[in-house]
Amino acid sequence: MKKVGNHNSFSRIFFLCLAFMLTFSTLSFAQDAAKGKELFNSNCAACHKLDGTSTGPALRGVAERHSADWLHKWIKNSSGLIKSGDAAAVKVFNEWKQVPMNSFPNLTDEDIDNIIAYTSEVKAEPKPGAGGAGAAQGAATDNGVSNMVILGALAVVLAMLVIMLLLVKKVLSKVVEKNGLTINEQKSLPIWKAFVKNQFAVIVSVITLILVGSYFAFGFMMQIGVDKGYEPIQPIHFSHKIHVGENGIDCKYCHSAARTSKTSGIPSLNVCMNCHKNINEFTGHPDSTYVDYSREYYTAEIQKIYDAVGWDPIAQEYTGEEKPVKWVRIHNLPDFVYFNHSQHVSIAGLECQTCHGPVEEMEVMRQHSPLTMGWCIDCHRETDVKINDNAYYAKIHEELSKKYGVEKLTAAQMGGTECGKCHY
Template identity: 40%
Template sequence: MSYQRSIVKRLIFGSAFIFSLSFLVTIANAQDGKAIFNSKCAACHNVFKNSTGPALGGMEERGPWSDRKKLYAWIHNPAAFMANDPYTQGLKDSHNGILMTGFPDLTEGDIDAVVNYVNTTFTAGPGGGAKPAAGETAAPEPKSDDTLLFGVLTLILAVIALTLLQVNSNLKKMTDDKEGIPASEPVPFYRNKLYIALGIIVLFLVGGYYTIQGAIGLGRHQGYEPEQPIFYSHKVHAGINQISCLYCHGGAQEGKSANIPAVNVCMNCHMGINEYTKGPQLFRPDGSEVNGTAEIQKLYSYAGWDPDKKQYTGKGKPIEWERIHNLPDHVYFNHSQHVVVGQQQCQTCHGNITEMDEVQQFADLSMGWCVNCHRNTKVQFTDNKFYSIYEKFHEDIRNKKIDSVTVEMIGGIECQKCHY
């Protein structure tokens, strides 16, 4: 009888423990679609309005997305899906030739969760109200954190588990009293081996999870937007005035680094433009308004330029710009290789730069993000003598076994390509 009670006790404890862990794992993996959307989609997509990519609200009413299987195929491998789909080809053309990054790591359940989140958010509208009328600018989606809710639920489950253990202990005591078995001295919870083991396991799992996440995210600064010495609006320069990125960042086409333009490059235009009068109002991230003319005067101070005498004073100094994008020292990245050979647009890595005032880091620039791009990006394989040695791929294209060659297929995800 005592052996049976011991088994029952272990079953109850084990069931409660497994249920608690499975609940936590479900929370961590499912994340109700919102966390997946924020980590994977929000950098390029908004629910209500077009951004770097199209608005996702009501997507199942457009194109082929009413067929969930096609949506899975598109998200897992956009390049392969787009090869035979006119709708997604049109999407690429209408968004500056930017092809969506594939996410082969997302399961169908993850994608379903994201779609459900998008549909729910779109139906409720910004702020939980009706959808915005045509031409109306949608209000920013409020950011919420469900950590407190998850913590409360976890605490409730822990209390339930402990209550069940206590009930089991009381039942055992009642049966022992009825059978005349002398009761043993109760062991305090802080000396109970089961409680101690459970505490160690929980601490190990939680500590390990945050340690791994911290190590993976070390040095990544997605969304980083420092305040610069001069408020330089890419939206005004590259967007409204359509100044080519390569005019200021010529190194992106000619060398490894995109380079920061010298003050003289700025002065090529601002010797004659000394006031900001015709552009839109400028605002910092905190909402404070920027005086564009005063920012031009800052440029003159750094350049050592006297706008009244129209001459240099010789008292100029370098502009100490705050660096935003910074890859680890062990990573090799060549801008010209991607811009000239790979024919990638600046927006692929830097986001919709023509809509930004002060620039922020658009992508997380992780190894997984780069590898996914290499897996999906096609190379100019035919009519290119450099790739003439790949006879097998040329033969497969002629025999229509494949319709294109990706960077991955020619060794683009080999370690030494980026780490040497």
């Protein structure tokens, strides 16, 4: 009996150790792949992608195409391997237009193994999901009862009330007829004749109509050219939420003219290609808070950029076949108004969000502010000019601070409400 017990104890210890070793080996592989991802992003991502070609070939599954020993030699000294006449090295070099690959002698064998482990991971398939209007409509349906259902219910209630009134009238008529009652009906003037004879009512009504009509007419005219909330669909979908909010790209990287020019300018597509020459698909997580559409939708929009500039992502070269992009203008001041972006951005030091709102939260760009004269004047009256370490305002601040007896000055105190500043 004791022998059996010892045998069982030994078996349990053996299997526990085996399970521990398997678990540890799995965790070690995961850690290797995680380290490999960091090394890949810092050393390889400039020229390679896991899926899809870039300056170099796609690297997912590269361990299945080449041996680990060959990959170590290639990564540490690709040019030396080519000069040695290695057939595989020469073939890769010629296939990719003899573009030399950087050598990485600083990477250890463990680092290279970690990178290979990362490139050997199976590609995760995206979850099927619909983006855009369909998703928005579904959300609206899930969050509450639709407007059509509410209107239908109200219509049914109204119809029931009308039927009840008709039935009550019919019952009352029968009661009157049965009891032999008579209803005294006095002849009265039509409403319009009674109204015409009452001069006071006529005068009050005319004045009221004039005032109300003027109010609505003035309100209508004041809305002409005021497009607050205007949110047009562009020929190429551009998500400020992803580029500015998630990726942290500075507004003035794309709209560089805002620093030195009257207008902020629409960035040319070569600015887009600075990044999208290598980024040819959307790889963000579909469940992220900054993603409003599907991966396929965003990737298709990137393809529109390639079609416009004539870029072949497979051959990694321009075809020369270009198509103009017909952007829809959103912000448009009247021709008789002068506004200079550089004065507000470079001199005044205003943030873009001051006028354009929380751009980093906008999936589709819209006009945030009314851009009316009253809105501009209110800003000039309420905003203090940034004078610290600002040589542009040093002299005028010195003179006006003595005149007004204050340390802080608004744009209005510096002449920001004079007609000629914006209209000339």
